[in-house]
Amino acid sequence: MIITARNISKSYKRKGISGEVQVLCSTDIDLESGKVCLINGRSGSGKSTLLNILSGLLCASGGTVHYDSTDVYKLSDTELSLLRCRQTGYIPQVQSAVGTLTVRENILLPSAVIGKGKDRFAADGLLERFGLTELADARPGSLSGGELRRLSIARAFVNSPQAIFADEPTNDLDDENSRLVFEQLRKAADGGAAVVIVSHDRLAQEYADVVYCMQQGSLSREKGRI
Amino acid sequence: MSIKRVLYKSIVGKPLRSFALLFICIVMSAAVYGGAVISVSLQNGIDSLEQRLGADIIVLPESASEKVKLENILLQGTPGYFYMDKDIANKLAAINGVDKLSAQYFLVSANAECCTVQVQIIGFDEDTDFSVKPWLREAYSGKLGKNEIVVGSDLSTRVGHSLTLYGVECKAVGKLETTGTGLDTAIYAGSDTVRGLIKAAESKGISVLSKQDPADVISSVYIKVKDGYDIDEVTASINLGIDGVQAVRTKSMITGTADKLSVISGSVRLLITAVWLLSAVIMLIVFTVLINERKREFAVLRAVGFSRRRLAAQVLLGSLVICFVGAVLGIGICTAVVFPFSRLIERKAGLPLLTPDALTAAGYAFAALAAVTVTGPLASAYSAYRLSRIDTGRILREGD
Structure with missing residues (x-):
């Protein structure tokens, strides 16, 4: 899958500030299958906003986003949600498990949307891959921060997505676990997925093919492992 | 794992929250159904009495x-x-x-x-x-x-x-x-x-x-x-x-009772409306308060591919299920109390009470069931709208 974003801009209305705050201005980016793209930059520079726009979670104020030839802004919310569910995986910045579901059920959540929720094999494989097998029937409330993080990453993989968007995926993790996560993301890219990582973690650079730096809403390409 | 299961687990996974809502629905349905049945029973009692008297005047010793x-x-x-x-x-x-x-x-x-x-x-x-x-x-x-x-x-x-x-x-x-x-x-x-x-x-x-x-x-x-x-x-x-005799107009003899019944019947109807409204307002408040508690859960569902419509449906269906179960329980409890104990209620109230036949009672039960069941989705409509339009990216970034 090739994701193409052109002239992306985003502005917000913020409480206590007159007018709008410009977060992104005329940003272009291309994401290719088989590549890990790392976006770094200072806090508040607009990295997560760009990631959310690319993943289809957030609508840009201006510009276009194409998944291959599909203009995502021309899709209805239901169509876009289904496309996101089938073709993308999203790893959020904070702990994001549904407390009323077990670990296995949380992992299978995206499959439930497309009616493949009974695929226990898919869940079991991911549980093993991320070291969560013994916690399969546990509730998220009893998991540590690292386990929860691994859970949300495993969930992003369940539908074998063609694109993965990871927002600070190693936030609460130690080096060992961080490596595990980056290795899995690298593997996904090697398997043909387009992977976008927003991260401050220096370790991420080791796994990235392309590195961008976000500064005051503008994206610049840095030298990396290209 | 299915979307239905996500809904089911969201209800049983929060027993206190669900029981509180269920309790409100039980009280509401018992009040609506029980009130309606008692009101009709009283009216039936007086109608039956009027029909039975058949005479215009009764004369008896002074x-x-x-x-x-x-x-x-x-x-x-x-x-x-x-x-x-x-x-x-x-x-x-x-x-x-x-x-x-x-x-x-x-x-x-x-x-x-x-x-x-x-x-x-x-x-x-x-x-x-x-x-x-x-x-x-x-x-x-x-x-x-x-x-x-x-x-x-x-x-x-x-x-x-x-x-x-x-x-x-x-x-x-x-x-x-x-x-x-x-x-x-x-x-x-x-x-x-x-x-x-x-x-x-x-x-x-x-x-x-x-x-x-x-x-x-x-x-x-x-x-x-x-x-x-x-x-x-x-x-x-x-x-x-x-x-040595007193003549009494039969109508006047039951007028006192009929008036009393009319007042009671009116009070019961007022009570039904008040309980229904109060319950609906409580549910509205509960669902609105729950928006904050459930923001993160809904942001996750949104992130994994739930559409806004599906998110709203989760809220509305959840409230519909709770209200339906609560209504069934409330009506069941009420049936178990009002019908077998109607004679005791009659004796205590000192008023004729003729409970409606099974078909009429079933009609009232169905009406109460419908009234209580639709209250949930109505009360949660605002909550459904808000939760379906949450800023997923911000919540999953900031955690609130």
Whole structure:
């Protein structure tokens, strides 16, 4: 899958500030299958906003986003949600498990949307891959921060997505676990997925093919492992 | 794992939250359904009573009101008896405007003789009666012979079996339908039978008459006024023209009860509306408060591919399921309380209560079920709208 974003801009209305705050201005980016793209930059520079726009979670104020030839802004919310569910995986910045579901059920959540929720094999494989097998029937409330993080990453993989968007995926993790996560993301890219990582973690650079730096809403390409 | 399971787990996974909502729904449905059934039962009771009286005026001895209120005998079946000279019937027949009249004879059973409680025995004249026979015919179409009786629905005596009253074997030839009034424990017989029972009581040393012969007394006279005559004027003529009796317009006798019923019925309807509104407001507040608690959960669902419509459906369906289950439980509990204990409620309230038949009750149950079930989705509509439009990216970045 090739994701193409052109002239992306985003502005917000913020409480206590007159007018709008410009977060992104005329940003272009291309994401290719088989590549890990790392976006770094200072806090508040607009990295997560760009990631959310690319993943289809957030609508840009201006510009276009194409998944291959599909203009995502021309899709209805239901169509876009289904496309996101089938073709993308999203790893959020904070702990994001549904407390009323077990670990296995949380992992299978995206499959439930497309009616493949009974695929226990898919869940079991991911549980093993991320070291969560013994916690399969546990509730998220009893998991540590690292386990929860691994859970949300495993969930992003369940539908074998063609694109993965990871927002600070190693936030609460130690080096060992961080490596595990980056290795899995690298593997996904090697398997043909387009992977976008927003991260401050220096370790991420080791796994990235392309590195961008976000500064005051503008994206610049840095030298990396290209 | 399916979307239905996500919904199911969101309900059972938060037992306190779900039980609180369920409890509100149980209270709401019990109030709506129970209130409606009691209101209808009261109305049925008074309708049945009106239908049964059949006469325009009832005449009874002046002293009767000192012994027992006739209204109590009619409405609650309070056992009582009083007598006056039977010549009064002839005097009444001479009053201008009187179309038809028929005498009745009251007696009460001896303590614990036939039944667990004292019951009212009502005798009527087979040849002249126009008040009792029309509805007695539903239970027995023939002419009541000597020592033949028709029993109220609450008496355990079966048709064909006998009942001993003052040592006299009386055969039950019919059993009346439930009226919802105390008269369901009464016994109806021909005038000869009741006179015989009065004599039997006297012979057993139970004095119900002072010195008269049972053949010379009556308890009350039911009067039908001729068309074109004013009932109040005829009532006044009787009270002015005949000494020792009081004539009461039957309608006025039940007017007090009807008015009381009307007030109670209105209060019940008001209560139903108030409980429904209050519950709806509480649910609205609960669902609105829950928006903050569930923001993260919904942001996750959104992130994994739930559309806004599906997110809203999760909220609406969740509230629909809870309200439906709560309504079923509430209606079930109410049915288990109101129907079996209707007689007790009637006795405590001192008002006739005739519960509706199964089909009508089912209709009310369905209406209550629908009213309570739609309340949930209505109360959660705003919450559904807000949760379906959360800023997923911000919540999953900032964690609130």
